[in-house]
Amino acid sequence: MINYHEPLFRPPSEAHSLIIQATLGCAWNKCAFCEMYSSKKFQARKEEDIFADIESMSPYSNQYRKVFLADGNAMVLSFDKLSRILDQLNATFPRLTRVSAYAISKDIEAKTDTELRTLAEKGLKLLYVGIESGDDELLKAIDKGENFESTSHALQRARKAGIKLSVMILNGLGGKNFSQQHAINSAKIVNKIQPEFLSTLVLSYPYGEDHFIKKFNGEFIPLNTIELIAEMKVFIENLELTQSIFRSDHASNYLILRGNFPRDKQEMLNRINSVLDDPENAQLRLEWMRGL
Template sequence: MDYQGNIFRPPSEANSILLQVTRGCSHNKCTFCELYKGTRFALKDEATIESDLEFARTHCRRQNRLFLCDGDALILPQKRLVALLTAIRDRLPWVTRIGTYANTRSIRSKTPEQLEELRDLGLAIAYMGLESGDDATLQAIIKGADSAQMIQAGRKVRAAGIQLSITVLLGIAQERRSAIHAEETGRVLSAIDPEFVGVLSLMLLPGTPLHSAWREGRFVLPSPDGMLAELRRMLAATNLSDGYFHANHASNYLPIKAHLPHDKAKTLNLIDMALKGNIGLKPEYMRGL
């Protein structure tokens, strides 16, 4: 397989065929992210992708999921995406699920009918980084969209019958807007009602604007207990009709897995026990991305 630059995928795609169709991220301005810094966004040429499909046809027969890399494969023109998904269906017929990252820009570029066409060709799940539902925080981290646009994009994906997994970040609003960030994020998640919510805790990465702001004292990261209180407030404000709210990423101090609405009360109680010191938190040396 031809991989150019750094390759990233969601944790749930760990065992998937990783087919890189774009290089980098079409936005690449978020202040907390260093995944694609120094990489100019580009669409990979069709001949290279064709060669990778042939490789997968021979060597990836045990993997029934495929993930389109990199940061935003959905930005591909519809004609190219249709041809690509058709080729995957024809050449890798054992693949039962195709996933991709998506942002508001790429979702906005597709009509509802185009998204339904991609769904019918096998696109089953999209991963969208919300990070926060607080407009002031979204503006501060240069996310490129406000909460109303996030809701519109998320609902558009859901209406097309494509599963949606949304990522949010604890600590991204600093101490001073922690409560607002948590409640507003719960509001936006409830409005979108995705199948999956993945909660991560902010890790300050050298080389990012946010890390520089932290070193200079312009960004104050919440304490572990502050992160936990933020998680509780966010969960309390989130109402899903039938979705999973997981904070079991390696970055989190307290791993939780909740199926909402069924597990909401007991999960809030679990967090309360941790805030009281009855459950130990993950030590710093065990946290990671």
């Protein structure tokens, strides 16, 4: 059995996947809003240790069809190492249909088009990417290490290579000062990428609001519940997606939204408007629901 290096994180959709830690921590680990791997120093695990974890699960080889490569951005590994890991997974799990991982744009840009296609052919079918925002000014304020162009270019290359994308935008990330531009430019970058899956989370403060403000490069004024939902309205209004599955149903979200673009766009906007048209009663109801 596998002895994981805690803390261990995975996307909600990987609940039934086998998790293999190819790396520990996050190679960037500077984003102002993120504390997921603050207790870990990044390192790439030795290949023999990764293979030992895979081998330990071989008695259950027919049970697993999906594998998630942890931690924060396993895609940072070299093409050669990732290729060998995928080969080992395919050899061990005969029913394997998908391997996925977290990634940042730099990880993708470090691979050639041919390398990306080869990884996809070997089973790397899905990458989870926290875009956070499409606004360059805000991305600089949170020390994301990426911008609109670097992110959109890298993710379009991944899609062209046959790798599906699940991208995330962080509602409320810039507070009141950035809200409008954050919403509009986030929609613009998502429109350019056209990901298969899109989700939103709400900015949270695991170590307190003051801790986040100290790391934020600028003035930060948090949004209240209704302002967060108003920001979501602007974001969704500006989305022009041809075929994307949308989820805004994480525990951090006040208003649960689910649908497919473009089919359900207006229905989601109607749901948002029903809240914004009666903000006083809606805020009480939403906060009560979130506390359940």
